[in-house]
Amino acid sequence: MHRHVRAAHIRLGVLPAILAVALAAFTPAASHAQAKWLTYTNVRFAFAVDYPADLFPSYVESDNSDGATFNAAGEGVAFRAFGFWNNDHQRPRALLKERYEGKKLDYSAVKQDSFVASGRQQGRDGAAIFYDRCHFAGERVVCVNLVYPAADKKKWDAIVPRLTRSLRALAGGRQRAGLSRATLRQ
Template sequence: MRAPHFCAALVASSFVPTLAIAANTEWRQYVIAGTGTSVDMPVSIFSSDAGPPEGGTGRRFFTEDRRADLTVQSVPNPENDSPATFLAKQNPPAGIIYKRITPDFFVVSSIRKDRIWYNRCNRGNGTMNCVLINYPAAEKRQWDGVVTRISHSLRS
């Protein structure tokens, strides 16, 4: 079974320069019904539903201008592999800039084609529960707070 995608889609257009978000961003909890996985999601940013992800249950979302995307998914982990083993089996791309692996989760991130991709997966009971976020590298500072809140709110 395939794991979360490690590719970033290229999208063009301008992004809301006021992404320095704070008080104007509307957040809601998104829950994957089948697994109970939940995450805080900025619905005023990721406002377009892009349907189910490949290789798991959950949902994909885009910004209105499609410059950034968020995937929330539960991926089968029938052998209950540790995050390190699960990640290694996915053959992640070379050139990972940031990697953190604990007994409970992994985080990997890098840049591809002027876009940052960020992937966090928490170990669940027979699943890896993940958030994948892709956004323009030139807007890293504006996205830092959003990515941090999404990542830290992921619950299995």
């Protein structure tokens, strides 16, 4: 009988450690939401977006300075922030329809000056989720595009809202190509 009591005691003594490990497995999403975020600012199209520095440690500015491709720390993740001229003076609903014609969207919403769209696609490493947000600012359209593995949905659900809602048009635009910068944003 003493053996059973001792085994139960050992199991109960290990239980807090097991719970701590299990809890740690669920905290990365929350920790990324609280991690250090930087702000990418694009001079040519006058927009900014915040991003978690630990997940995107660097970025490459496009040759024509219309935006940047962020280098992800994880596999199967792609993040771009970019702008373009709305030469055809399209409204958000029309551009949404044009960009996603023939694709099945899981979610979309259109406002007077923006749209969001999300769905599933086949990524390099299997099933992936994409999330796009575009904001219309005069003659400019500024967008973020994020693609991540469907298997990591729970992690990214904590990050996507802050990242995409931080997209903002700044005063200016129609400037010649210039350098962009990353600055600390808490």
